[in-house]
Amino acid sequence: MRVRVASFAAVACATVVTVVSAGCGSGGFTSEGSQGAGKQLFVQACGGCHVLADAGTAGTIGPNLDDAFAQARADGMTSATFAQVVAGQIRYPIAQTSTGEPGMPDADTTLPRCEDVEGDAFCVEDQDRAISDIAVYVGAVAGTGVTAERPTDGKTIFTTSCGSCHVLADAGTAGTVGPNLDQSRPSKELAVDRVTNGRGAMPAFKGSLDPAQIEAVAEYVATAAGR
Numbered sequence: 001m002r003v004r005v006a007s008f009a010a011v012a013c014a015t016v017v018t019v020v021s022a023g024c025g026s027g028g029f030t031s032e033g034s035q036g037a038g039k040q041l042f043v044q045a046c047g048g049c050h051v052l053a054d055a056g057t058a059g060t061i062g063p064n065l066d067d068a069f070a071q072a073r074a075d076g077m078t079s080a081t082f083a084q085v086v087a088g089q090i091r092y093p094i095a096q097t098s099t100g101e102p103g104m105p106d107a108d109t110t111l112p113r114c115e116d117v118e119g120d121a122f123c124v125e126d127q128d129r130a131i132s133d134i135a136v137y138v139g140a141v142a143g144t145g146v147t148a149e150r151p152t153d154g155k156t157i158f159t160t161s162c163g164s165c166h167v168l169a170d171a172g173t174a175g176t177v178g179p180n181l182d183q184s185r186p187s188k189e190l191a192v193d194r195v196t197n198g199r200g201a202m203p204a205f206k207g208s209l210d211p212a213q214i215e216a217v218a219e220y221v222a223t224a225a226g227r
Helices: 002-015 035-045 064-072 080-089 127-141 152-159 188-196 211-224
Strands: none
Touching: 035 064, 035 127, 035 152, 064 080, 152 211, 188 211
């Protein structure tokens, strides 16, 4: 079974070119999972880095998952195939890419186990189940053209687009890629500039968030940080 899974995922990676650039792995056949739970987990743990229309997320650090899977889906590849690729990517991410682009954090960073987390920060009780839920969800919706309603309140925008990279207690996020916002406590003006234009490893969101969304998330961060 392991050999079959490895070649199954390899075929998917060879076809889905965008995902290949981020790496491909396997780790057991992922066939069961909750799409509802997977969507919630994806928004919390992955949305800050990936665009996925169904989840309403606008992250630009990692591949656009709709673009990554759309052509393969049109060519007849199944959601089950995509789920294997996504699960493998989460379990065995490429931390350092050949292109110099930011790599993907490991599962202990994106989906920390609750036994390893203090306080109310985001965590999962069962990491393997969380991976399966996310993989089944993404496999079912990526590249389908289904678009969620774009969030307009600052907290939701932060959670879906920024939370996987930043600590912000009010939002219950514990990302470690970017600064701890409770410690840095940026002004609204600084938050608007950083979200709009990016800086260093932080990408610009002006192409994925409209001005009203940027204004809303900046206002939220400025008022919630350090609360």
